[in-house]
Structure formats: structure tokens, C-alpha cells
Amino acid sequence: MTGILRRLAPVALLATGACFATRQDVQLLQTQMQGMRSDAARSDSAQRAQLAQVIRTLARMNDSLEVMHAHVVRIQGDIRGDLYGIGQQLIQIQELTGQSQRRLQELRASLDQRSQDIGQQVGPDSGGAASPGAPPATGASATPGPNQLFQLALDQLRRGSPGAAQTALQTLLQQYPTADVAPDAQFYLGEAYKAQGKAPAADSAYLVVMQKFPTSPRASTAMYKHALFLEQQGNTVAARAALNELIQKYPRSDEAALAKDHLRTMK
Numbered sequence: 001m002t003g004i005l006r007r008l009a010p011v012a013l014l015a016t017g018a019c020f021a022t023r024q025d026v027q028l029l030q031t032q033m034q035g036m037r038s039d040a041a042r043s044d045s046a047q048r049a050q051l052a053q054v055i056r057t058l059a060r061m062n063d064s065l066e067v068m069h070a071h072v073v074r075i076q077g078d079i080r081g082d083l084y085g086i087g088q089q090l091i092q093i094q095e096l097t098g099q100s101q102r103r104l105q106e107l108r109a110s111l112d113q114r115s116q117d118i119g120q121q122v123g124p125d126s127g128g129a130a131s132p133g134a135p136p137a138t139g140a141s142a143t144p145g146p147n148q149l150f151q152l153a154l155d156q157l158r159r160g161s162p163g164a165a166q167t168a169l170q171t172l173l174q175q176y177p178t179a180d181v182a183p184d185a186q187f188y189l190g191e192a193y194k195a196q197g198k199a200p201a202a203d204s205a206y207l208v209v210m211q212k213f214p215t216s217p218r219a220s221t222a223m224y225k226h227a228l229f230l231e232q233q234g235n236t237v238a239a240r241a242a243l244n245e246l247i248q249k250y251p252r253s254d255e256a257a258l259a260k261d262h263l264r265t266m267k
Contacts, residue, residue, distance in 0.1 A: 146172050146179035153188060162195035183209060183216035190222065203229040220250035224258060236266065 144152070149172040156165035169189040173182060190205030206229075209222035227242035243259040250256050 146176035146181050146185075149176075150181045150185055150188075153185070153192070157188065157192060157195065162192040166192040166196070183213035183218050186213065187216075187218040187222055190225070199229060199232070214249075220246060220253040220255040223250070224255040227259070227262075231266070240266065 149168050153165040153168035153172070156162070156168065166189060169185045169192060172179070172185045173189070176182065179185075186205060186209045190202040190209070193199075193202035193205055203226055206222035206226045209216065209218050210226065213219055223242060223246045227239045227246065230236075230242060231239035240263065243263050246253075246259045247256045
């Protein structure tokens with residue numbers, strides 16, 4: 001019996017050592033797992049804190065964007081209101097300017113008529129001389145002055161009679177080629193042709209304005225209309241050249257701004 005116990009003693013010692021080693025490994029593993037859980041918990045906490053910070057930052061940015069958007073909307077509304085007001089003022093100015101020009105032309109035509117009447121009254125029978133600059137008088141058939149002819153032509157255009165307007169303007173340009181209304185008469189001759197559907201004749205009239213009266217306010221408008229005519233004829237290259245020439249020659253004109261816009265949309 002004693003011998004058997006002696007033989008089993010080493011086995012028991014080995015089993016006891018093995019059990020002891022296993023408990024140490026388990027404790028170590030548990031310690032490592034607890035450490036990992038702690039690290040994971042700290043990492044999760046840090047991530048949650050960072051996420052919360054990001055959310056707060058995004059919320060502040062969103063609030064700022066909403067404020068900026070509202071501010072931009074107000075500014076856009078103010079700008080639209082200002083532009084509308086400016087547009088209305090420009091319309092009023094244009095209307096007043098147009099009325100002033102029409103009134104001035106009517107007064108000049110009236111003066112021509114009065115000069116003509118005086119010339120008819122002060123004739124060879126009365127022994128007097130006609131007023132300087134007045135058109136020659138031959139009784140009741142005296143030729144109207146340039147301003148009278150121009151006013152007559154404008155009236156005919158407004159009434160929808162471009163043929164009669166064309167006749168009056170051609171008479172004006174033939175009899176009074178150096179009159180101060182000659183540039184306007186040449187331009188409106190083109191308008192009269194255009195109203196009759198005579199596009200080539202209208203373009204020719206505009207070309208005369210450009211060539212004979214390059215310093216007239218009508219020259220830039222005539223050049224713009226010439227460019228549009230070229231484009232309508234399919235000559236895009238020449239149309240572009242004419243628009244660029246217009247911008248170069250008359251950079252401050254309204255037509256120059258139109259030409260720049262038109263060049264951007266041309267194909």
C-alpha cells in the first residue's frame with residue numbers, strides 16, 4: 001500500500017501543478033479581457049465625445065448658414081427692389097427724354113412753318129427780303145423746311161404709313177443734305193424701309209448712317225441693326241465682326257452693351 005502511494009505521489013504533484021498553471025492562465029486572460037474592455041469603454045467614450053462635438057459644430061454651422069441664407073434673401077429682395085426702382089426711373093427718364101425730343105422737333109417744325117409763312121408774306125411784291133436761312137418761297141407751293149419734312153415723316157411712321165414717310169425723308173435728304181436732322185432722317189429712312197419689309201434697303205440706309213454720320217448718336221444703333229441683318233442672312237462671321245467693331249468704336253453706347261450680350265449668345 002505504501003509503495004502504491006509512493007508511485008502515485010508524482011502523478012498527484014503533476015496534476016496539482018497543471019491545475020495551478022491553468023488557474024493562472026485564466027486569471028491572466030481575465031485580466032487582459034478586463035483591460036481590453038476598459039480600453040474599449042474609454043475609446044467608445046472618446047468617440048462619443050468627439051461625435052457629440054461634431055454634432056454641436058454642425059448644428060452651429062447650420063444655424064450660421066440659416067442666418068446667412070436669411071441675410072442673403074433679404075439682400076436679394078433689397079437688390080430686386082432697387083433694380084425695379086432704377087428701371088422705373090429709367091423708363092420715366094426715357095419717356096421724358098422722348099417727349100422732350102418730340103416736343104423739340106415739333107417746335108422746330110413750327111419755326112420752319114413760321115419762317116415759311118413770313119417768307120411768303122415778305123416777297124417781291126412787298127419789296128422786302130426773306131429771313132436768312134428760310135427756305136425759298138414760291139407762293140403757296142413753297143417747299144417745307146427740313147424740320148417740317150422730318151416731323152411729317154415721323155407722323156406718317158406713327159400712323160402706319162411707312163411709304164409716305166419714306167417719300168418725305170427722301171425729299172428731305174435730297175433738298176437738305178446738310179441739315180442737322182439729316183442723320184436722323186437717314187436712320188428713319190431705314191426704319192421706313194424695314195416697316196415695309198424691305199430689309200436689304202433698310203440695311204443700305206443704316207450703312208449710309210454709319211459712313212456719312214459716324215459721330216451721330218444714330219450711328220451705333222445703325223451699326224447694331226446692320227450686324228443683326230448680317231446674322232439674319234446667315235453671315236455669322238461678318239455679324240461678329242460688326243458687333244466687335246461697334247464695341248470698339250462706341251464703347252459707352254447702349255448698343256455696345258447689347259452687342260456684348262448678343263456675342264455671348266451667338267452660335
